[in-house]
Amino acid sequence: MLKNDSLVLTPTARLTRAMSQRLARTQADAGWNAWIQPAVLNFPSWLTVLRDDYFLMADDERVPINSSQSLVLWQSLIDADIFIGEPKVAELAQAAWRMIHEYGLDQPEQWPGLWLSEDSRQFRDWAGRYVALCAEQKLVDEWCFNAELPDLIEAGLVELPDQLNLLGFDLAMPPLQQRIIEAADKAGCRIEWQSLERRQLYIKTDTKTNTATITRFIEGDEELLAAARWARQRIEAEPDQSIGIVVPDLQGRLGRIESLFRQVFDPPSFGLSPSGPDPWHISLGHALADWPLVADASLFLGLDPWRISQPQATRLLRSPFVDGWIQEQSGRAEVMASLAQFAPHWIDAREIARQSERQGAERLGGRLAAWQAFRRNNAKAALPSVWAQRFQEELSALGFGHGRGLDSREYQVLQRWHELLEAFSELDVVIDRPLSRGKALRHLSERARAAVFRERNPGAAIEVLGVEEALGSEFDALWITTLDGETWPGPARRDPLIPGPVQARVPGSSAQGCLDKARAQLNGLMSAAGQVHGSFASGSSEQPLEITPLLRHLSMVEGDGPVSIQTMEVDILPDDSQAPALPVGPVRGGTGVLQSQSDCPFKAFAGKRLGARDLSPPRPGLDASARGSLLHQALEHFWRKLPDQASLNALGDEELARRIESSVNAALDWFIQRNRLALSEAGRKLEAECLHRTMQRWLAVERDRDAFRVDRLEAPITLKFGKLELSGKVDRVDELEGGGSVLIDYKTGQSGRNSWAPDARLADVQLPAYAVSMNPAPAAISFARLRPESLVFDGLAEVDAGMSGVEVIGQIRRAPFKETESWQALLADWKISLEALAEDFQQGRAAVDPRKPEVCRYCHLMSLCRIHERQTLMDDKLTETTDE
Amino acid sequence: MSDLEQRRLAVEPERSVIVQAPAGSGKTTLLVERYLGLLDVVEAPEEILAITFTRKAAAEMRHRILQYLDPDFTSTEAHEQMPLTKARKVEQKVAEWGLRDNPQRLLIRTIDSFNHYLARTMPVASRLGPVPAPADNTTALYRQAARRVLDCIDGQDQLAEDVRHLLLWRDHRSQGIEDLLVGLLGKRDQWLRALGVTGETNRQALEQVLEGVVVTEMRRAERALNDALVDAGMTPAELIDLLCQAADSLISAERQSVICDCAGMERLPADDPEDLPLWGGLAEALLTRTGEFRRSVTVTTGFPPKSAHKDAMVALLDRIGHNTHLADLIHRVRGLPYPRYGDAEWQTLAALVRVLKQAAGELELAFAASGQTDFAGLADAALRGLGDSESGYTDLALYLDQRIRHILVDEYQDTNWGQYGLLQKLVGGWQPDEARSLFLVGDPMQSIYRFREAEVGLFMRTREHGIGDQSLQALRLTKNFRSRAEIVNWVNQRLGPIFPHTENIAAGAVAYAPSEPGRSEGGQVEILARADVEQEAEAIALKIARALDSNHDDPDYRAAIIVRARGHLASILPALARHGVAYRAVKLDPLTQRPVVQDLLALTRAIRQPADIAAVLAVLRSPVAGLTLTDLTALAGDGNNINDADALDRLSGEAPVRAGLVLTALRDAQALWRTRPLRDLVEGVWHRLGGPLLCARPQTDLKDASAYFDALSVAESEGHLEDWNDFVELLADRYTEGDPPSEDVKLDILTMHGAKGLEWDLVVLPGLNRGTRGQARELLSWLPFTPDEGAEQVLLAPLRAAHQAGDPPLNELISAEQKNRDAHEHQRLLYVAATRAREHLLLSAVLDPEKDDIKPAAGSLLADLWPTVGAEFLVALDTAPVPEHDDRATQPLNQSLRRAPTGWQAPMASRLDWTPRLPPRERAVEIEFNWAGIQARRAGTIIHRLLERVGKIGIENLGTEQRQRLISRIPTLLKSMGSGSQVLAETTAMITRAFESTLNSDTGRWLLSNRHRESACELPLSGLVDGQLVNAVIDRTFIDKDGTRWIVDYKSGYHVGGNLETFLEQEADRYRSQLMVYRRLFEQLSAPQSQAQIRTALYLPRHGVLKEVSDQPALAT
């Protein structure tokens, strides 16, 4: 009873699983609650078993290595300087090596020179060195060993079952498999070819009797949706059946399939409500590296605690796998927000930890500290197995895996990740020198990219599978997608490293081979179920695909287009631009409120009252505003120590330079203290030099004007417009020699005095607001424009202020000030506009109304204000009015 | 030769030709016919390569060829008879090739796809390795490369110094430089080629190139000046005298002027660069700022009133004033740079070139690391793979099954240097004695892809010199079968003359080649001019409405509005709507300008970053909830926190319900964060809230939404979501697909580039008066040119320093020439646009009637047309109807709030209720990877296998030799599991110990005996336990002599130190449930009556202990 000496062999893992699943059903149906699994293996696994058995007993001193170990050997042969895509070149070489063995092609050393391209010559060279390397280290890779198997079998050195039942081999076996079977046969093993009950073939030469139809869709998504709906209908009618959906480009469409099937089978879950088990299963998964769990783990291992970019920090802060996620997720989001607003692009772990503590994410803060300590210890190069250990230590320090509870799929991913780490530690055999962290991680992530994660199939009724997997199977109904002319037959793909004549017999390497293969596959698929549907999508691009020529005799029907949805009539509130009035009390912030109100009332409302802050992350390097404030600081510093122009003029060149330097340094110190990693050492030097240069040139401009005394720097000022109380700071107030003061605003941007043109919507409110709020009113206001290509004063005055670039109202003959009669009139104008703006803001007038289109360009509120919708609505309205 | 004769020659299979095929000359049919003819002379279809400009063209060509090859296809059309005959001729061959079943064999590709194909074919020779399809979104990688380079500043090497230099030069605007580098990396094929032309960046050599240019210009001016003086009857000495006097007079008046440089001059300036100041003075004296001859002279240029030399000067100006050619030449010379780089400039240039090359290198690394590439990378790889003339061209026969013997290239006028190089190399590999041919077809007059470095000069160059050793016969078609005679003639007469009279390969100046009408008489060209855009829009809309109306019984009648830029449509679209004209806009709008996309963006942000209040509020404001400003204020305004537990209580009326739906959905999305792609989360919330059902224009909106989702997917899978800026940048490049084609929509709206190759009955070209934006600034300016004699050269200049307010002369020289080349392309653009019309062409412009001298803006297409059509535009303006007073003051924006009706909730279909019949039992997984256990696990596995082996043969049958053999295998087994040499000996000893002690112990021998009944090792047992499917493998089981069924699981755990018993109890606890499952399976396996007593145990070989595990834990004592 407990003996089982026959083995069922299948071409694919899917078929193996399907076999045991089917058995489970029959047993269960028959009322059995336990049974002994017959031995079923797919061919590759069987080869592994044979190999393991052989090496358990054999008198063979070679050590078998697996494919990731052999990949390391290939990599060691390839010159990474020439091939910067080196790891992938090695994969290519490995694939060619496999093909040579699997298809019994001539060994590279036998290739005639005449056939060799540069690629195959190079590969021949690599292969020669690879063989030598294996021999030297006494290693044998799986394909070399597999190729020996027929001989070993015949020599009786490998144990075989008494009987082999071959099931589902619809396509011709590769030559090596054939030879192994033949050898087994010779060695006395009984070989049985079993075939599933074959249905009548659908593809017939006689088109008249054929009833099968192919449905044509436009979009690939529509095709998948239709297949899913069809499957759902079938399952609704009869839950207990097996349905296959074949998608040739499964890998490329995984994401869509998952989403669309969820949409069809479980709309609530598609809408993010909790769900139960899915009746469908996709037989392929994303690369392991693409699963969030693995992606996050890899990222964390590569993170440098002393230099973290904000995008990286985001990943860390938003990783649900890190301990404390449940409790701290909103705190961590706040950390992200404050980093984006106030920190530079490059930060360090300490900074994140500090912010975390501030935002109530202490747990993360603590984890980060522990993690950093490990990182410090794990700096030295080490062997893969040591790295595997360190990697786990570091992840544990972060509390990785202890965030939100994992779902069943994530557990499976986690397990695969562990396997990956384990496999990585196995590289000790082929890597004898310690690796740096970077190298170690590269090996690990290459493997994570190459490893495909397949979720276990819990016995789903509907399977979405690729062509190879579907072949040889049996379904109650099958839907074959993508039956277009580009897929059937596909383009011939030669192995680029093997000379053409050598690989002539590999199907798929020649046009004819592809055609034959496509025919055979289609035949196989068409007979894999009692009911077969076919479809393809022509695509909406300008080059529609057509049905495969191999099936063009079948009749075609048009599939459903996108479901035409019944849209809802929306309710329309004709005007919702009025917010509640602002409760009384002083308003935080300076003239920015009025500036926003002038630029766009909605922007003022959303920005100032709703707190709709801009969370776009900073870019590396200093942005214009940081550089502006540095210059501000430096100038402030400079003038703090110098009372007036006379003392400026009195400075000798050296002394001037010294003072500039110290101001620049003070500004930079101040800046770097707040943004530690915003500037590197060289960056600081560069910035210092530029600041110095600009200041020097600017101070020449200051020397060039009439005498003045610096009256106030960064002078606080209170403003009152209507019910609005604001506060501000004037960059500088100078006392002019002839009496009167001038307000100076340092500008590193482009704007000039034209932005003060009298207008209900002032383009620049700051200095006008200060000017009308000062008593006595200043005699002049001016921008100090500090752009390297233009260092000038640009302002307006009541009387000549002795500053070139500051023009006197009344004497200006050009727009927009040619009509302005007097300084007082201008101030009065401004006051009216400013009070109106203040009133509007206070009253909650929040119309979406940009002063000019450019205002919107850098505004982050487009989604909130719905400006684009309003623009289209405006168009429509215009139509209506003229229609009448 | 007649048109017919030319066509006949063009399709002769083995004749190499370059065919100029103007608009409407039936180029595609010619290509197809040639292809069919070639099939007859080749052994395999792969010998023919056809390169098209777009994938659409490739698909179309393939389609047409297959159509002809279909034996059932017939046609009565005259022009289809020849191709059909040729197709019939190869019918047999085609069947043998299986070509109709395997159309992949037709090698018809775009240049990009062919490059891809080649690079993939030769991964080693191309140095690229395996090539994925080129990525769509490479900007993020460009940025990465640029940042890497900029990150170097702290180094000690040359590169660091270079980067620092560059940053200083540009006032440390590192972000700006980053952007500029990103821009340049996108077109690195262009400047890398240019840098390749110059070779090593050598100051002297570059200055020589520059000097060559300067001297040539000076020489031209010198000659023209001398000629003019002769014509004017003046000697050089007289002019010299005039200038000297002017200079003297300025100097004595202490006036500053460049004319002062002429003081004491002894000869007229010639072609010596040192004469440039003299030229400057001379130019200043003769010319106005804008480069026209002065009409009079004044004291400001040194000619005081009533002075004698003033009169003489005025007289001279009178005589030469008409000579605009001379004025142009002098004016150009005045702007010429002194042909030496300033030191700082030179250092910057040299540094810049090194930095750029490094950036290109970094980009390659970034590509390699991400497994991506772009088209430029592919083209480069393909070129590398094909070898070169020095080390020999690659023999493609070694890579492809067939040698490519015949090449057809479509749209050859838009070829670029890369493609030209590729052809050169393909042709270079041809053996002299084999049959081969080239067929290049295109129309230089339709070359409009300068921004992609299409180089129309290459067409002319190829026509003159051939490619490689291949010379080509030049053919020219003349018949236009598209447009009616009136249009063809109009184009000949009005557009013809604005083309340059002489060709200039370097400047891309193409001469006009007239067409002959191939269709009947008739057709119409109409000129329209209005005083403002609104009137223009109204007039155009009216015209189109009428045209469509009067042709409404012709189902195929189609019209198009073709513009240069989307902005030109602002007034037209509303006007069309007013007139009820439906239209289909193709790829015009940036995706982010669509309201639906903004809604989705807000959702994306709210899910990605829950603290993004602006985004959360935007979702709440969008139609799915439609909260009013009052609601929003209550929720989050004036210091309120939206995350408060009672936030919803602050709302009144239906608002809490509306807000609640959104906030719950967002919370659910957080719960699923990182279990699904972000795209699915966004899409899920959107559907759940009824977003699709609330779209204003469902058809277009859903298309836009799906384009957005695609972008989101791509961004997520390529890692462009980590930095939100990357995503924003990626989105900025995306355009709406436009409206789907529809039978009822007769009017297309598209850009001139988009219109290429298409045709309509009525074509409207509005806004011809509009200019274009200026050229963007680049870090490096480069200008390839070919002097009249000699090889190609390149002028190079760095971007001006930050403190320079204007461009230095060298940069100006380069940009002036670029503008000149652009101007030539404008003419061609106009030609392309105008020749799209079959029946009716309407050209329209806005002109300001208030102006005295109505003239189109420079750089507008109208400016090009002005010499030949200006008068008609003026007439059109005069006769334009005066509009009724129509006050279209800027209308305030709509301030409405659109939202789902009260109480509405999106319907949700139900879930298919389904559970698997046999759900599998889940196994527990440790969160932490047990690294410490690696060796132990390996040891365990090996012990397992050893024991399995022994158990199978039975310990009684195990000979000493076999036993020794097994032991000797342990190191190899360990190694094959990945154990390195450091741990090998130790682990081997440990395994050996465990194995030996098991074999030697009584318990071990009993376990492994073959005397038991129903014994098995590694028994695969399945069954149902608690309704769940279990698959188990039992290490060892048997029925002992007492009839007891033993189930034993091997465990390789090991305990150091005392109290082994406690350890064993712990192990028992740990594996109890597992063993109980095994027990259940065995119980279920046989009928109850025949059941033996079952005992379960762990066996720990390293301790040699069998620990029986009962179903209840032992009571602690």
Ligand code: SF4
């Ligand atoms: S995007 Fe424009 S309209 Fe909207 S809030 Fe900002 S500035 Fe106002």
